[in-house]
Amino acid sequence: MNRLIVISGCSGGGKSTLLTELGRRRCPVVEEPGRRIVAEQMRSRGGALPWIDMTAFLHRVIALARSDLKAASQSNEWIFLDRGLVDAMAALQHVTGEPLLKALAGEAQHYHQLAFLVPPWPEIYVQDSERRHDLADATAEYLRLLEAYPALGYDVCIVPKATVVERADFVLGTLRARMRTLFA
Template sequence: MEAKRIVITGGPGSGKTVLINYLEKEGYPVKHEISRAVILEAQKEGVEQLFLENPILFSEKLLEGRLKQFHESNDCAAPVLFYDRGMPDVTAYMDFVNVHYPTNFSETCFENKYDEIFVLPPWEEIYEQDNERYESFEQAEKIFDFLKKGYEDYGYHVYEVPVGSIKDRVDYILNKLKAKI
């Protein structure tokens, strides 16, 4: 039986990575976000902000890596596999910065479907900027809107995870999944 592919997404500073790490600590298999690795690799090559300098190249690298993660779920024996972001995040971010992208980006998103999508809203109390997170909180709010709409445009029902303790957020997700798996 193939694992159900569950995406946890949200704008920067929404608590996504903390939630993914908690799920992993609780024994759930996860696929971690790859954008920081892409950013750090570009910085080693002298490109400070690859997404800002060459959004298509950055997005191609993300889409390729996330597609690889998607196919790796075929080897997962667990009933669910959590992803820290999915392929539609790529096109949502491109839409956010108003950059036209090749049609194969959308085709890849339509052809490789996840099972459930959970989006975390912006949360100002926990938001912090850092070397890889350069967006303001106001931009994070707009990114959230683009992410939610982006997934919906690919035909997904998107669950918005309420702000709250990590346990409350995980319980919300797991309770929604119990009805589906």
């Protein structure tokens, strides 16, 4: 059984905060590939940044997401990933118009069948030095992901707008319930 749980959805919707809480509960987590690429490119003064060269940025994100998958798939534990390959491929498809998700559909599912998506949440959305797009762009991205994950065979579970503790309880409780149903 695939034990890699993707937390995706709206940029600025609280994914990283949720993953921090899951990590605090001793759940293994993998940081968002895009944030790691941005940090590395800013340190090295590179040009593969979403506001400079989105295509180059996304190709790096895809490579890092694939590397994360390979490393995480060796574990027998539940591992929670902050975004992943589907997100990056959907974004690159949006930018280039190439049918990348169709190609991805031919591959085996990369994550657990249940994908958690955080919805747009204007009350907590903030821009920063690494997140320069506005809420409208983040919402459009969310809507693309809301289509992409089911099109690739994932069951989407929307994480409710609640405290971070309640969100973590929801994710873990939903996974436990899914496991009970599978093995009943």
